[in-house]
Amino acid sequence: MPPDTRPESGFLVLADISGFTKFVTATEIEHGAEATGVLLADVIAALAPPLEIQELEGDAVFALGPDRAARSDAELIESFGRALVAFRRRQVEISLDESCRCRACAGVLALRLKLIVHHGSFVRQSVAGRSRVAGPDVILAHRLLKNDVEPATYVLFTGPAVQRIGIDPAATGMQPYTGAYAYFGEVDGFVVALDHNEILLGLRPLLGDLALDADPGPHNDLRPVVAA
Secondary structure, three states, rough: OHHHOEEEEEEEEEEEEOOOHHHHHOOOHHHHHHHHHHHHHHHHHHHOOOOOEEEEEOOEEEEEEEEEOOOOOHHHHHHHHHHHHHHHHHHHHHHHHOOOOOHHHHHHHHHHEEEEEEEEEEEEEEEOEEEEEOOHHHHHHHHHHOOOOOOOOEHHHHHHHHHHHOOOOHHHHEEEEEEEEOOOEEEEEEEEEOOOOOOOHHHHHHHOOOOOOOOOOOOOOOOOOOOO
């Protein structure tokens, strides 16, 4: 087996903007694209490090957290909180910019960010000089973007992700989720459903003492939910 197709294991994370299609088709192309580009750039900066950005997929960021990487699971969870906070802060900043009252800037608050967190196997490939990852777990992570979870701002952890991190779903108030996906059957997971205006209040059981008006830097108080 060629070295670049050796199986690896790790986290497969997707940060996806809900409401993207409606937003870009109903707003000025220049400002709509600029607004979503800035939002995605902030999400990328929040996730990496500790995650490795694999690809920008239109309205989503696809990132990897290989098990062999030098990072803790606590750092991984903290990066999710930073991404959600960065997204929300930038939305507010754009909406309050009185120098432009176009439909894109005025309507940016309607967008939502959701995170899919799966743990599984993947292989790295080089296709036409471009690096990519492939495998059933990569497909499953992307399929999970299609679900009936409400509200629109949430973090969906699959069962394997919860087990790998060591989160106690009952202790953290996570909601069970089961979805049926072609070729995969029923997939179990757990959801942290978030009020868009009080993101970190909902995340506190998982993310420690982050506050929306605090510096979204490293925080380490994850002992209540992350196994030692």
